[in-house]
Amino acid sequence: MRIIILLLITFSSLSANSQSRICDSVNLKDGTRHFVMYLPASIKRNAPLLFVTHGYGSRPNWPKSLSKAADKYGFAICAPQGYKAPNGRAGWNVGYPAQKGWKQNDAKSLCKLAHIVQRRYHLSRKNTFFTGMSNGGDISYLLAYTNQKTFRAFFSVAGLTLSWIPDMLKMKRPVPFAEVHGTADHTSEWAGDPHNKGGWGAYLSVENAINRIVKVNRCSSKDSIEMSSLLGGKGHKIIKYRYHGGRQGTEVWLYRVIGAPHCWHDKDLDIGEEEWKFFSKYLRK
Helix, strand or coil: CCEEEECCCCHHHCCCCCEEEEEEEEEECCEEEEEEEEECCCCCCCEEEEEEECCCCCCCCCCHHHHHHHHHHCCEEEEECCEECCCCCEECCCCCHHHCCCCCCHHHHHHHHHHHHHHHCCEEEEEEEEEEECHHHHHHHHHHHCCCCCCCCEEEECCCCECHHHHHCCCCCCCCEEEEEECCCCCCCCCCECCCCCCCCCECCHHHHHHHHHHHHCCCEEEEEEECCCCHHHCCCEEEEEEECCHHHCCEEEEEECCCCCCCCCCCCCHHHHHHHHHHHHCCC
16 A cells, blocks of 8 residues: 655546545634645545544544545545644634633634635535544534534544533534444543533533434434444443434434543444444435
């Protein structure tokens, strides 16, 4: 497998037998946004696009299974770098106490970046999706509540919904949404943190956060299955809840990974396959 790292590249110059991992940047009103693109060898014009946002204080990254899924199903990946807050930590402004006074509007900025990436790499405006882990999952919830029309569906991993979001923003239309979360996550607690004991700000329990989206989507049915870990008996027990029958065909999925910590959960789940199984339900022609 040959990896080509470039600064700038046009879609038409991609080799038919190579994958491309591209470091790119764009000047926006709020600063220079750096991002990493992953383009499979089989990528076609107007292919789907998946945004992947990193955790707090981190940099662009994603599980190998997402790259494998991109190769298999023919979608592009864009992983932007978060700006540094006044405290020096790079991430996405969702209103943590440590981000107090920071005027950065990442929800708006990420939508703008998506439009530029769609044009620059000749990718689909109709089929752009969003995933992220930890702070990257938190911004998924915030974006869903802003009623934006850039991202078709969201898949959060170890994300949380800060209490101010549903208190101050009203989700007006159905949004396909999925969450994978460990019950032993001590960074983004499964039970929530209504009194801000952890310092991230008050936030909802995972079940409360998901049920609010289920209610907006008006999902009429629920089923659950127990899934096997990729590690077999050495892995964590996984229960997947599927809420369906929602407006405009929307569904909400919740993966409860029992006893698992704060992570991508890619040791227990094929995250790439699970995400594309969800996103592909919302592909538009």
